[in-house]
Amino acid sequence: MPPAFSFAAARNHRGPLCGYCGEHAVSGSLQTALVRDSSVIDVVEFALPGQRIVHACCDEHLAVLVRKAKLEWVDEQWWFGLLCQASQDSSLSRASLRQISRRVRLSTEQLDAALRWNAGRADPVAHLPGGQSC
Ligand SMILES: [Zn+2]
Incomplete structure (x- = not known):
C-alpha cells in the first residue's frame, strides 16, 4: 500500500x-x-x-x-549573551561577573548596561548559566 x-x-x-x-x-x-x-x-x-x-x-x-x-539589534542584549556564554566556560567556573566581562572584553559601562538590560526584561535571570548572580 x-x-x-x-x-x-x-x-x-x-x-x-x-x-x-x-x-x-x-x-x-x-x-x-x-x-x-x-x-x-x-x-x-x-x-x-x-x-x-x-x-x-x-x-x-x-x-x-x-x-x-x-x-x-540590541547591544545590551548581545553583551548579556556574551556573559552568559562565557560563564559556562569551565576555566571561569569560579570567576566573578567582572572577571567574566573582562574575558569577553566588555567595559565596565557595557557590563552595567548589560545587567540593566537583563533587569529590565519581563523575566530577568537571577544568575548566569555559570551560577554568578546578576
Ligand atoms: Zn514574502
Missing part, C-alpha cells in the same frame, strides 16, 4: 517560507540573507554568533527583513 499523501510534507519540499509574508517563494525567486541578531548566541557552540539566516519570497520582502533585523 502506498504511503498516505501528506500535504505538510509536500509543503516542506517546497523550501523555506518567506520570513515576512509566510508564503513560499515561486521557483527560482527565493532570496536568502544573513542578518545580525543580538539574541543569537549559542551557549554551547559559538557558531554564527549574532547572526541568523532569513528567507524571503522576493527582493522587496528580503529588504524589509534586513531592515527590520538592523532595527531590532
Whole structure:
C-alpha cells in the first residue's frame, strides 16, 4: 500500500517560507540573507554568533527583513549573551561577573548596561548559566 499523501510534507519540499509574508517563494525567486541578531548566541557552540539566516519570497520582502533585523539589534542584549556564554566556560567556573566581562572584553559601562538590560526584561535571570548572580 502506498504511503498516505501528506500535504505538510509536500509543503516542506517546497523550501523555506518567506520570513515576512509566510508564503513560499515561486521557483527560482527565493532570496536568502544573513542578518545580525543580538539574541543569537549559542551557549554551547559559538557558531554564527549574532547572526541568523532569513528567507524571503522576493527582493522587496528580503529588504524589509534586513531592515527590520538592523532595527531590532540590541547591544545590551548581545553583551548579556556574551556573559552568559562565557560563564559556562569551565576555566571561569569560579570567576566573578567582572572577571567574566573582562574575558569577553566588555567595559565596565557595557557590563552595567548589560545587567540593566537583563533587569529590565519581563523575566530577568537571577544568575548566569555559570551560577554568578546578576
Ligand atoms: Zn514574502
